[in-house]
Amino acid sequence: MDKPDRYQNRIELLQGTLDMLIMQTLCWGPQHGYGISNAIRAGSGEVLQVETGSLYPALHRLEKKGWVKSEWRLSDNKQRAKYYSLTSSGREQLAAEQDRWNQLSGAIAALMNRGESEGEA
């Protein structure tokens, strides 16, 4: 009956951000889970490593919310894979999250910078 640790905590930590990253990735066109995970890793210069235990729940959650949709297609290597793509409401959501993210990161950056300059002084 002993179950291994769940990813729940880490998902929650990343939630919102991960969703946004996924949707941002899908802006460039339909992609499967493996592709998304590669794209985020490559795009962040190997800094952000997306765990599958976070990625797939996020994809399914986004699909349930109607922000992405999925279909089965053949990849370039003739591999049958589930491709996700952004829906129009997903685009709206992405824009909204980008705004929020910009505000948030701007605010955090301002706070952090002030702390630094105070420290220097």
Added chain:
Amino acid sequence: MNRWWSFLPTRRREKELEDEIQAHLAMARQDRIDRGEAPREAETNVLREFGNVTVVKEVTREMWGWSAVEVFWQDLRYAARTLVRSPGFTAVALLTLALGIGANTAIFSVVNVALLKPLPFDDPDRLVQVWTRGLRGGGGEGDWSSFPDIVDWRKENKVFEDLEAYRTWVFTVSGDAPSEAMPGFLMTSRFFGLLGVRPLLGRTFLPDEDQPGRNRVVVLGYRLWQRRFGGDRSVVGRAITINGSSYTVIGVMPAGSRFLYQYPDVFELYMPVQSYSDQEERGSHNYYAIGRLKPGVTVEQARLNMAAVGRNLAREHPATNKDLQVVVTPLQEHMARGVRGALLVILGAVGLVLLIACANVANLVLARASARTRELVVRAALGASRSRLIRQHLTETLLLGTLGGVCALLLVSLAMNLMRTLGPDDIPRLAELAVDWRVLLFTLFVTLVTAAALGLAPVLSSSRTGASEALRESGGRTTAGSGSGRLKATLVVSEIALALMLAVGAGLLIRSFSRLLDVDMGFDPSDVVVAYVMAPARSTDQAAFFEQVMQRVSRIPGVEAVAAAAPIPLTGWNDQGGFRIEGRPDPPSGVDDFLANRPRVSPSYLDTMRMKLLRGRWITEYDRSGAPDVCVISDVAARRYWPGQDPIGHRVSVDEREGKTVWREIIGIVQGVTHFGLDVERIAEIYVPQRQSPQEAMGLVVRTLRPVAGVESAIRREIKSVNSAGAAFRIQTMEELVAAAQSKRRFQMTLLVAFAVLALVLAAVGVYGVVAYTVVQRTHEVGIRIALGARQGQVLAMVVRQGFTLALVGVPLGVIGALALTRLMSSLLFGVAVTDAVTFVTASALLLIVTLIACAVPALRAARVDPLVALRYE
């Protein structure tokens, strides 16, 4: 939006997730291989990088969000798996539930046809039986009325759209085939229309065909049509001879149209009443009346109106009607009036059985729940919400209950066959027993209530237990869990109490039945064959015909004695009526009426029936027409009408000859017979020589050691040899008639005893379960006790004491319950008080013994515990 996918079958979505992950793995592997890794190495790395596939799936699945249907489906599958994993528990629980629900459904299906299912007539709710109740008692309550009264009701009532009458009659059909006698109906012409019963072939009666002098027509029953006319459709329009006259067949009724349920299906001839002498006699109650209420008129309004009509008639015809009261009863209620109380008692009894079954299964569920406490606690610790756990548990009991219900329905079809054969004739429409929507609805209801009750028990007991406490409790084995233990004990105590109540009920019926068997019938029914015989229509000397028949039948080998009588005891046939006593004024209204059954008998009747002559002499060959008119009375008549006097030599009158009162001298006193039923109070009897009062139809009473099949054809042959127009019907043994008279009580008793036995077994299993469970729980303790020097006897006593305590609480509760409930069944008892001490003591003792036996097995097991094994048992 995008909700559509949540209705996808789980299986398919599950497959998509699996495919998605496999695709991920395949692509990652391919990439690594392309980058130059060895396939095997790539495989390992991919899996490591991906993480635990099962966990990924699980956390992903959680995102789907289950629809209520899916959650239920999941719970259901989980429940099914749990049930399959413990086949012993499942089998016992299912069997118990199937018996409990099945017995209830079976009894309900009888209640359904007898009391609930609408009669198959047009607008059956508006049909009522109208009858006269005499204020005078005795002889069972008749529901018949006189024809002139019915005609007046018709004219004077304001509540009926239609009011039709019928009576039973015996017909001799002859002509095209050997003559044959059979019972049938005489009816007013719109009778079929009143009910809305339509013929299979031809037509029913025209409105005026019940008037004297109109067409002589007849409608045949389906079986008569098949038997005598080979199902020939051209029979309609053909002339047949009935009672010596020619009648035209105008129609045939469809198969199974026994629309007057109280009659056996040998009634197969329907004829309009045209002119029969008794139609003129207001005092002669031979007819039954069925009315159709006008739309919107209630039964209560009809009662009031008819009571007024009845009072008017009593004023107009005081001689015949002064004590009569007109009664209106819904037709269905009227048909079931003799069985309604019994059926409801039986339904109540079987409900108790279900309660016991529920308690038992609840105990099993509890025992299992405590065995599974650890599992539940772990699941709760892992984040399963409390409501989810409860829901899952309820699903499990629901599944159990439903499966029990399904098994029950399988049992019910068996039970229905049993009921159809076992059921007494007075339960109407037993032939229609079937699982219809009402029965299904009932089963569904009972099943759901049962499942809910089962589901609730452990929830109630475990909600008090916190998770940590439960973990601790299931870890240690020293003592039984206290919370659920108390609930279990309570359940077993109630089982014992309920079983005792059933045992008392069954005991009272057994005692009643044995009283019934002890009833002195006043005659010896063994080795007697009874046949109804019709004298040829328009026979000049009916008495001579019967004498010749008796003579010839007495010469059949193996026949010891032959007699003729009209009517015969226990056949439902009677000749109950008033009589007069010479020198006394006719009785005043009400109280002390002169009422007697007046059989016409042959001289051989006393010896053939082995009746007892108490005083004086019996009727002889010389008491014939022309000789002085005589009669013999019963001891009941003597005691009631000549208290402290010798009735012999007094004169009474029961009949008229050529318009003049016939005074008959009482020549002897016999012991009375149980004419109307074994448990019906005897009324006075006045035996009249058949030679002095000839009858058209008589019963032939034949005492013979040969089986009825052996003498039946010989009797028929001898009757034909006397006169080819004579005919016999319904040849049966007197013992069959006695058995039929007992059948109602036997049926009630059999059912209640069966339920009581079932209840005892279930209660025993319940006690066994609880005691055995604690013995297992206390194995360790017992081991220590034995190691410390406790003797086997002490261990034995310790366990038995535990079980016995349950019984000592349960039995008094059961006695109290029984005292409260058996009062409801007082109408079913015969010669036994509802508080019969013998029954109560016996039933209580039985319960204690059963409890002891149930404790014995686990007690012996405990006594044989090996301390070494027990201590190592951690």
